[in-house]
Amino acid sequence: MVHQTIKISSAKAAKASSKITAIVFAPSTRFARFASLRPAAALAILGLLAACSTPPPSSTAPGKTAPSLGEARSAEAEATPQRSRQVLLRERSRWVAADWSELPGWGEDRASELWPALLQGCARPAPGWAEVCAQARVETPQSDAEASLWLMQHLRPYRVESLEGEGQGLLTGYFEPQLEARRRPQGAFQVPVHAAPADLQQRRPYFTRQQIESEPQLRARLRKHELAFLDDPLDLLVLQIQGSGRLRISGPDGAEQWVRMAFAGHNDQPYQSVGKALIERGELRPGEASWPQIRDWLRRNPLRASEVLWSNPRYVFFREEPLGDPNKGPRGAQGVPLTPGRSVAVDRASIPYGTPLWLDSLDPMSLLPLRRLTMAQDTGSAITGAVRADYFWGWGREAEAQAGRMKNPLRLWALWPATEAGKTLY
Known part of the structure; x- marks a missing residue:
């Protein structure tokens, strides 16, 4: 699933670098002993850890005034005076080793809910994840406390920053539209959803949105590529920006069929909000x-x-797929189904697919802290930069409302296999 974000100017993500370079490493095994604890005792230790830790600047709520980068580094140095911090470099980011106590709200999330998304990601694991994924398949946690402790035992947290050391970025949201459609033009249903034309790859860039929708000869050429018809051109734009959607297609006999429209390419024109x-x-x-x-x-x-819709010349084409399990989201760029509330789109040059992330942001409706475990499983043309993510809300109108209002400060921590620490990872 490749989507755009309506609120951010687009730029195509560069190909991720082929390796992470470890700069400094000082090993720590302080949480290995948690593996043998019972869940109740483990949860108590998690609470004690949070209570006894000196909150670093990275735990400042995104809605409040954050300390400067210099103040943050000074406070961290005071909190860990004897410890060198490992730094992993990627093409567009640097990962700085952190303590679990630095993750704001760690231990308060429903961590067991991450497991379906984690196992989906393990279907196509990143290099270095084979051993962790094998254990995740056979050691399913029975509670949120067990899940948190399992992650602490097997993974190590890293604060994600830009190459310049900036640790605050942006969180937006996206969703899978759920729309009414018809197989043939009927009444108000006159807006076609197109499959990719045969000459899409030969003509780059392809025709603009305005040309496709207004020039009679071009419309006639594309008629054989019409998959379904919507009743609102804005719904087509929403479908194209999100990159995937569910259509409930009603036939002339009243029968209904649910299908998914999956991303099949675009006209190579620039995206404009x-x-x-x-x-x-x-x-x-x-x-x-x-x-x-x-x-x-x-x-x-x-x-x-x-006139307004044509200001965005980007036009997206689709392929039709069976909906299959209605409780599963569309396939993300990692090639696995997205999980509502647990999958995010990232810049691959900053964070590889299949990486668990702890995010610290704000809920778009309540503006209360949104701190939870997610999986990097998708990308988007507007999702570029080190601390940048697009949060998958699911499908339908409620998901649309949440995603449409989400544009909040973000801090990220990547969780990486502890056995890979100190290596050139890939």
Whole structure:
């Protein structure tokens, strides 16, 4: 699944570097002894660890004023005066070894809920993960405390930073649209969803959104590639930005069929945010360009809708797939199904697919801390940078509302196999 993000200007992610370079390493085994503890005792130790730790600057709530980078490094040095910190370098990020006590809210998440996503990621493990994945398949934790302790036993946390040492980034959200459709044009259902045309790879870039939707000859050429029809051009744009969607297709006999539209390519035109276009035209104020507000503006201004939608020349094509298990998300760029609330899209040049991540951000609705375990399992053309993630909310209108409002500060910690520490990982 390759998606765009409506609120961020796009740039195609560069190919990830082929190795992580270890700069400094000082081994620590302080949590190995937890493996033999009972869950209740282990949970108590987790609480004691959080209570006794001196909270480092990295645990500052994203909504509050964060200390400067210099202050953060000074505080960390005071907290661990005898310890050198291992640093792993990637193409667009550096990972700095951390203590579990530095992860804000660690031990409070429903950690056992990560296991389905973790096992999905282990279907295509990153180099160095074979042993950990083999153990994860046979040692399923029976509680959140057991899951947290299992991760502490087998993995080591690293704070993700930019190459310049910046540890704060951005968290946005995405979702899988769930839409009504028809097989043939019928009533209001006149907006086609296209499969990739045969000449898509030969003509680069391909025709723009405006050309595809307005030029009669081109529309006629693409008619044989029509997969289904929607009743709203904005829904087509949403489907194309998210990169995948579920369609409930009703036939003339009243029978219904659920299918998935999966990403099959795009026209190689630049992605432009329609939210940004509305702000530049003075129709929305900065900070107002959420999906619900954009949808509301377009529906109040139907005669100007095409003009605004055409400001984004990017056009995405799809292939139809059986929906299969309705409780599973679409396949992400890692090639495994996404898990709502546990899968995120990342920049592969910063974080490899299959990496568990501890994220510290804010819930888009309540603005309370959002601190939880996730898996790096997807990417997107707008998801670039070291501390950058797109949070998969699931499918349907509620997921759309959550994703459309999410644009919050982010801190990330990558969890990597302890047995790989100190090596050139890959």
